[in-house]
Amino acid sequence: MSNKPLYGDATSKPSTRNVGGWIKDLDRSRRAGPYLAAHPMDNMGMSTKAVHAGTHDDPRTGAVGTPIYQTSTFILHEETYGSIEEGFGRDRFIYTRYGNPSQWAVQEKLATLEGAESALVFSSGMAAISAAVLALVDKGAHVVAASDLYGGTYNLFNQEFPSLGMSATLVDSYDIDAIEAAIQPNTQLLYFETITNPVLKVVDIPALVDIARRHNLRLVVDSTFAPPPVMKPLELGVDLVVHSASKYLNGHSDLIAGVVCGPRKLVDMIWPRLLNYGGQLDPHAAFLLERGLKTLDIRMRAHEQSAMALATFLETHPSVDNVLYPMLPSHPDHIRAKELMKMGTGNVTFFVKGGDQAALRLLDHLHLPKQATSLGGIESLISLPFNSSQATMTARQRADIGIHPGCVRLSVGIEDANDLIADFDHALNAITDMKGAA
DSSP: OOOOOOTTTOOOOSSOOOOHHHHOOOOOOOOOOOOOOOOOOOOHHHHHHHHHHTTTTTTTTTTOOOOOOOBBBBOOOOOHHHHHTEEEEEEEEBBTTTTOOHHHHHHHHHHHHHSSSSSEEEESHHHHHHHHHSSOOOOOEEEEEEEOOHHHOOOOHIHHHHTTTEEEEOOOOOOOOHHHHTTTTTTTEEEEEEEEEOOOOOOOHHHHHHHHHHOOOOEEOOOOTTTTTTGGGGGTTTEEEEEEETTTTTTSOOOEEEEEOOOOOHHHHHHHHHHHOOOOHHHHHHHHHHHHHHHHHHHHHHHHHHHHHHHHHHHHOTEEEEEEOOOOSSSTTTHHHHHOSSSSOOOEEETTTTTHHHHHHHHHOSSSHHHHHHOOSSOOOOOOGGGGTTSSSSSHHHHHHHOOOOOOEEEESSOOOOHHHHHHHHHHHHHHHHHHHH
């Protein structure tokens, strides 16, 4: 059996062996991928894509499913050398830091689910965000971004950018006029989140796309809270989508990973940053992510079903002041959510009467949700922003972005809705009884 590697029809291939000719003649073409062998799945459903896209049976053993290619390096051939000379190194297996079949498999699945030409997986969501942002800006650049970003991204713009000779203006993602007014002559990028944490604002993506196009800017969105079954930002005109794949995409709270999806041209610009910054995803972690993605669509349906039932219950409980869930008619962005989202997520935010101390007591009386950070796992996770995700903010800063006393962030898992409702009913009644006794 030949050791020469096989590459699918979707990989980019040099048209000639005229070394450097494509640079001078501009005749190189890029196709989607790189893929081992692309599956024609455009007309298939989300669950079918989640199961089959990118997953490849082992040609040597007949094993069903993509093996874990736990190797650091690969045998080089004449075709490999030629590809390196002509600038197609990303399309060949050379060294696992550059690319690995385990990575390619999960990248193909992610690209297919997002409707993207190409994808790159990273060792964390922040590795993906940092590489994507820094690939699209130059020294002296300015970025306009949301004021209620994930903490790691906030720190990138506020701590790292100044040391790199760049700057960022953070604006309320609701204020479209202020976003446009913040654009400066050196602005190169808009960066927002499709659904914000923890108050679950549904951002007006079409309006941001319009601003980006009129000002000739790139628009990158973090869609961690809205994975592909919920929203496809690329279809709305966004340039790049990033995710913390540790959350809904993987769904099992057992790995850290990130992903960037978008046009091949832009993803190819990010690839050198992946190499330079060293944020590669280990082959075994890639295998776990691919496995988790296979159930993404059915998991999201279960998340939505239980989250909607629980949010509806919480909205009627006398110990709860307010509930934020975009699929509820009471949510301020409900109409936009119905327009942009294909379904709901598992994130519910609510405010307990009695403030943060009452919220702390609530956590002590719950049995099913785990007190932990993160979200999107099959188990329900619960936390209080004031002492976890937004603990470094002052009370006023939290209030400015809608985090008031008693705020509870809940990532609803795939447990039976009736069991979750019973657990919350018991816990809320317990803290109510304690207040009455006091």
